[in-house]
Amino acid sequence: MREFLEKIQVHRITKEVSWKDTATQEIIKHKEEPILFEKVEGHTTRMIAGIVSTRELLAKAIEVSPAELSDEVGKAFTNPLPLEEVDTAPFLATHIKNPDIGKHIPIPEFFGSKRYLTASIVLALDPETGRRNASIHRMMYLGENRFAIRPVPQRHLHSFYTTALENGQDHLDIVVILGVNPAFELGAATSYPGLDELAFASRLIGGAKEYKVNGIGVPVDTEIVMVGKMLREEVEEGPFVDLTGTQDHIRMQPLVEITDLYMREDPIFRTILPGMKEHKILMGIPQEPRMKSLIQNTVPTVKNVVMTEGGGSWLHAVVQIRKRTDGDGKNAIIAALAAHPSLKRVVVVDEDIDPTDPVDVEWAIATRFQPDKDMVLVPGAKGSSLDPSAINSITCKWGLDATKPLRAKGFDRVI
Numbered sequence: 208m209r210e211f212l213e214k215i216q217v218h219r220i221t222k223e224v225s226w227k228d229t230a231t232q233e234i235i236k237h238k239e240e241p242i243l244f245e246k247v248e249g250h251t252t253r254m255i256a257g258i259v260s261t262r263e264l265l266a267k268a269i270e271v272s273p274a275e276l277s278d279e280v281g282k283a284f285t286n287p288l289p290l291e292e293v294d295t296a297p298f299l300a301t302h303i304k305n306p307d308i309g310k311h312i313p314i315p316e317f318f319g320s321k322r323y324l325t326a327s328i329v330l331a332l333d334p335e336t337g338r339r340n341a342s343i344h345r346m347m348y349l350g351e352n353r354f355a356i357r358p359v360p361q362r363h364l365h366s367f368y369t370t371a372l373e374n375g376q377d378h379l380d381i382v383v384i385l386g387v388n389p390a391f392e393l394g395a396a397t398s399y400p401g402l403d404e405l406a407f408a409s410r411l412i413g414g415a416k417e418y419k420v421n422g423i424g425v426p427v428d429t430e431i432v433m434v435g436k437m438l439r440e441e442v443e444e445g446p447f448v449d450l451t452g453t454q455d456h457i458r459m460q461p462l463v464e465i466t467d468l469y470m471r472e473d474p475i476f477r478t479i480l481p482g483m484k485e486h487k488i489l490m491g492i493p494q495e496p497r498m499k500s501l502i503q504n505t506v507p508t509v510k511n512v513v514m515t516e517g518g519g520s521w522l523h524a525v526v527q528i529r530k531r532t533d534g535d536g537k538n539a540i541i542a543a544l545a546a547h548p549s550l551k552r553v554v555v556v557d558e559d560i561d562p563t564d565p566v567d568v569e570w571a572i573a574t575r576f577q578p579d580k581d582m583v584l585v586p587g588a589k590g591s592s593l594d595p596s597a598i599n600s601i602t603c604k605w606g607l608d609a610t611k612p613l614r615a616k617g618f619d620r621v622i
Contacts, residue, residue, distance in 0.1 A: 208386050208430060208475065211258070211268055217241045218257075223248055226313040226322075235480045243475070247313040254313055254476045259389045260484045262563075265492065268389035269411040277511070279411065281496030284399050287406035288414055296418035296427040298469045306468035307351050312385075312431065312476050314348045318454065319446040322348040325486075326477040328395040329356070330382040330405075330423045331364055331437075334371045339423060340364060341395040341404035343489070345481070346383070347444050352465040355444035356437060357458070362398065368437055368461065378436040381463070382423045386430025386477040388412060397493035420469070430474045434467040448481040450490055450519045453595050484516070491520025494547055501546035502526060506539045513562040522551040522594060525562040530610050540583045540606030549591035554607045559619070571609040575618055581608040 218238060223246040224231045235242055235256045241264070244254040259265045262273045271279050303311065314322045324346040331340055340363040346354040358365040364381075371379040384391075394408035405426065409415040417424035421434050438461060445457035479485045491514030499512045508529035514520040524547070526539050536555045543553040554568055557575075561567045576582075583606040590602035611618035 208255075208258070208388055208428065208477070210428070211388055212241070212243070212255070215241055215258070215264060215267060217243050217255075220244045221246065226250075226254075226315045232315070232317075232480055236483055239484045247476075250311075250313040252311065252313055252470075252474050252476045254315075254478060255386070256478050256480060257485060258477075259392065259488050262488065262492070265389055265393065265488060268393075276492065277495045277499065280393070280397075280493065281500060283407050283410040284397075284402065284496065286410055287403055288410040289403070289406050290409050290415045290417035290424055290426065292424065293416045293418055293427060296425070296429070297471045298425075298427075298429050298432050299418075300472045301468075301470040301474075303468040305352055305466060308354075308433070308465060308468065309348060309350065311468060311470065315478055317481060318448045321445070321447065323447065323481075324348070324354070324383075324385065325479040325481055326385055326392065328384045328387065328391065329364055330384065330425065331367050331379060332423060333363075333367055334374060334376070334379070338401070339403050339405065340367065341391070342398075343392065343395045345447060346463065347447070349442065349462075352435075354435075354463040354465070355442045355460045356463050357444055357447075357460050358437075372439055378438045380421060380423075381435050381437050382420050382425060383433040383435060383463075383465075384425055384429045384431070385433075386475050387426055388415075388428065391426055392489055393493060396489040399497065421467075430471050431476060432469040433465045434469075435463050435465040438462045438464060449593050449595075450482060450486055450521055451593055451595070452482040452519075487514075487516055487520035490514075494521075494524075498524070498526075498543060498546040502539060502542040505542035506535050508535070509539065510558060511562050512543070515565065517565065518552065519593065521549055522591060524550055524553045525568050526553055526555045527558060527560065527562045528555060528610065529558050530613060533613055536581070536608030536610040537583055537606070540608060544585060544588075544604050544606065548589065549593070550604065551590055551594060551602055552605050552607070554609055557610050560609075568609070572607060575611045576607055576609040582606070583608070 225248040239260045266273045266276045390408040390411040394404035440462045441459040444460035495512045511527040515523045585604040
């Protein structure tokens with residue numbers, strides 16, 4: 208992460224701030240740019256936010272243009288690059304057993320006066336195959352060395368955890384890392400069958416090195432590393448802020464105990480403001496190349512897929528196609544809804560429409576779409592738990608074919 212920070216413009220706040228003060232979060236919210244808080248009350252650890260608050264920043268992390276970002280991510284899915292194992296790492300500079308985490312890390316207080324790690328990447332090994340998984344999970348601080356963690360059911364970490372318990376173990380060993388190159392955050396936000404997410408990220412940045420902690424490879428440049436156990440015991444977790452900016456439910460979730468804390472000299476603590484731009488960027492961008500690949504099976508001429516910010520970069524998308532037959536638009540709708548099960552609405556547009564520009568997309572809807580013939584409704588479908596309007600995640604999905612009819616006149620811009 209430090210090497211990346213040297214390449215970008217970082218807004219530095221030298222005035223002392225408090226992790227409890229909502230004004231600190233307001234700075235992050237309104238600037239939506241890389242912000243480094245040099246002095247955090249009660250701590251020597253600095254705090255960084257906003258380093259992937261735009262597509263341009265994330266593209267810069269892997270040294271491609273924003274237009275190339277989606278395709279480069281897609282290539283790395285099928286061509287991961289294993290990390291080179293080494294025998295030392297900068298984060299070994301400080302090692303604390305059974306740490307009181309709150310004394311060493313300025314864990315922010317968010318909605319509901321709860322303190323959370325929000326950029327925490329959890330590393331774990333499949334109890335059956337030994338495959339490493341990396342995924343981002345919010346972790347609610349309970350005091351001293353204890354957290355409540357939110358693993359999403361049916362996802363890899365939850366699967367590893369339940370398998371370990373079913374095999375008679377009383378916990379799952381995990382390593383939690385904070386402060387890495389944004390490529391690793393993108394990897395941890397990615398879900399792809401059988402993928403080692405860190406090797407995926409390594410490919411994006413042309414190779415990386417790892418040091419094994421408790422048997423699990425950790426990128427050597429990580430700022431903060433925590434070794435812990437995901438226990439059988441459950442505690443209340445929440446309330447928290449969803450990707451949509453709405454309130455998530457309070458649930459019973461696994462308890463985590465941290466046994467070891469490692470930190471670099473002058474460590475930088477990484478945080479993400481929930482429900483804001485960074486949260487959406489990391490959730491949405493990994494879905495775009497995956498969706499594009501699946502849609503291509505139905506509409507080979509798909510050009511681009513964009514998860515929209517207004518839809519939380521999760522519930523709404525725009526699909527750009529090169530239209531060859533008048534049925535391509537509706538086929539693309541059906542394929543997109545199948546490609547991303549959480550998707551609620553998709554708009555299909557032509558090549559002359561910029562899918563990243565909401566004004567351009569709205570213009571296409573205004574001039575090329577008629578609801579009685581160009582809309583597809585899928586009532587009673589399983590959607591996303593992040594949609595508060597859904598009932599038990601059951602929703603009505605819909606698609607808008609905002610492509611112009613072939614061989615028709617009057618649909619092109621002349622100015």
